Amino acid sequence: MGFRKNENEAGSSSNSIPIAREDTPLLGKSKQSSGFKTLANIFIAVVGSGVLGLPYTFMKAGWLFGMITLFSIALLTYYCMMLLVYTRRKLESVNEYSKINSFGDLGFAVCGSVGKLCVDFMIILSQAGFCVSYMIFISNTFAHLFNSTASQAHSYLGLTPKKWYIWGCLPLQLGLNSIPTLTHLAPLSIFADVVQLGAMGVVMGKDAVIIANNKPVVQAFGGWNVFFYCVGVCTYSFEGIGMVLPLESEARNKKNYGLVLGLATGMISILYAVFGVMGYLAFGNETRDIITTNIGTGFLSTLVQLGLCINLFFSCPLMMNPVYEVLDRRLSQGSYTLWSRWLMIFLVALIALFVPNFADFLSLVGSSVCVALGFVFPALFHFIVFKDEAGLGKLILDGAIVVIGIILGVSGTMISLREIFGTTA
Structure with a gap:
């Protein structure tokens, strides 16, 4: 374990760069957050586009089976979230360890530079993956609203x-992601969650009406x-591990x-x-990968879908900021680099071009990245820190979670890739 008082290396997530980063709560940085404010921040961190799939x-x-899973x-x-909390508390109780502000800092504290590199790499993949899913959602929704089913297949x-x-x-995203300071855009992310909860309410309301009249x-x-x-x-749907x-x-x-x-969980x-079951009960085998495209193109439905697209569009720069923080730190000693931002957004758009199905991509990101961040790393870090004092049962449980996480990750990634390439073909 190597997290001493070396602020040049360990302070990566606590630099004085005024941007929304991995360790920036969306409702402000007060050291005296109430229980309600903490609950609200957890909702903002966790509830995302994954619910629509x-x-x-x-x-x-x-x-x-879906509910049980x-x-x-x-x-x-x-x-596993609580494992992160217990691990951080344990390390900070030792005087030789400095403040651990983020997931990446914890990785450095436990495994040194290798641990931080692994966490940083997974954060890059996960945040970029979320933005790819946003692009897929926006393009599929616009095609549903403004193009007929027949014309969607035409080139x-x-x-x-x-x-x-x-x-x-892409050009608009290049412009938005060029802004070095995005603190003033943070309220858009909160507004996005409000719109999403409203959209979920509209969808469930329509689901209830359909279920009452038609039972597929x-x-x-x-x-x-x-x-x-x-x-x-x-x-993927529980995507807030970095904010714990x-x-x-x-x-x-x-x-x-x-x-x-x-x-909150x-x-x-x-x-x-409730949202998943009602959507399936309403549309049966006709349920689409993005449930909002099942609710038609009436005024309210169109308004909801456009609202989601607008908010996901403006959420992309916020979601990408942890990526830029990592890249700027590793490529230019923390200095702003425009070319890395443009390159990442271009790669995000390029990947979105070749993934036609929204839910398939959610499964890929969830299996390949979110499993590692959400299950494997927390259990592994907890095992390393507590190996000399925890009981045998807890150590076995940590090891089991690591092994199960690896199995779920590898198997899920292979199956998701098969689904994506099968859909593409």
């Missing part, structure tokens, strides 16, 4: 409408062959942080389960 995932997995992933996510100058919308977003055939169990796919999407340590630092009553985190899990 849950009905499609439940269609593939079956509503009962979702709640299991929620429980495991909460447990114009060699590009389908969905690909044209992605290329159309649904299945409770879709087969074990979709288990890893379902795990990937569910893991900063929010615990901000909490006024740190002793109750685990209770607040558990309450439970509430989000129930919301996700």
Whole structure:
């Protein structure tokens, strides 16, 4: 373990760069956050675009199997989040260790530069992956709203409408992501969550009306062959692992942080389960990869979908800031670099061009990256720090989570890639 008082290397996530970073709560940086404010920040950090792919995932997995998997992933996510908290508290109780502000700092504290490199690399992949999913959502939604089903398959100058919308977003994203200071855009992320919760309410309202008048055939169990796919999407949906340590630092009553985190995780899990099941029960086998495209093109439906697109569009620069913080630190000693930003946004758009299905990509990111960040690293770090004092049972549990996480990650990634290439073909 190598996290001493070396601020040049360890302070990567606590530099005085005024941007929204990995360790920046969206509702402000008060050292006396109330329980309600902490709860709200957890909701903002966790609830994201992944929920929109849950009905499609439940269609593939079956509503009962999907719910069991979702709640299991929620429980495991909460447990691993608390492992991060316990590990950080243990290290900070030792006087020779300086303040640990973020997930990356914890990786350095436990495993030195290698640990921080691994965490930084996964953060780059996860944050960029979230933005790829945003691009896919925006292009698919615009094609649904403004192009007929037949015209979506036609190409114009060699590009389908969905690909044209992605290329159309690129110049604007290059401009937004060139802004070095994005603190003033943070309220847009909060507004995005409000719009998303409103959209979920509209979708569930329409679901309820459809379920009352039409009950399509649904299945409770879709087969074990979709288990890893379902795990990937569910893991993606709980995407706030990077904010666990900063929010615990901000909490006024740190002793109750685990209770607040558990309450938030439970509430989000129930919301996700109801949303996923209702979407599947309403549309059955006709459930699409983005559930909002199932609700038609009426005025309210169109308004909701456009609102989601606008907010996800402006959320991209905020989601990419942890990536830029890592790249600037490693490539230019923390100095602003425009070329790295433009290169990353171009790569994000390029990947989005070749992934047609929203839920398939959620499963890929969830399996390949979110499993590592959410399960493998927390259990591994906890094992290393507590190996000399924890009981045998806890060490075995840590090891089991690491092994299970690797199995889920490798298997889920292979299955998700097969789904993506199968869809593309």
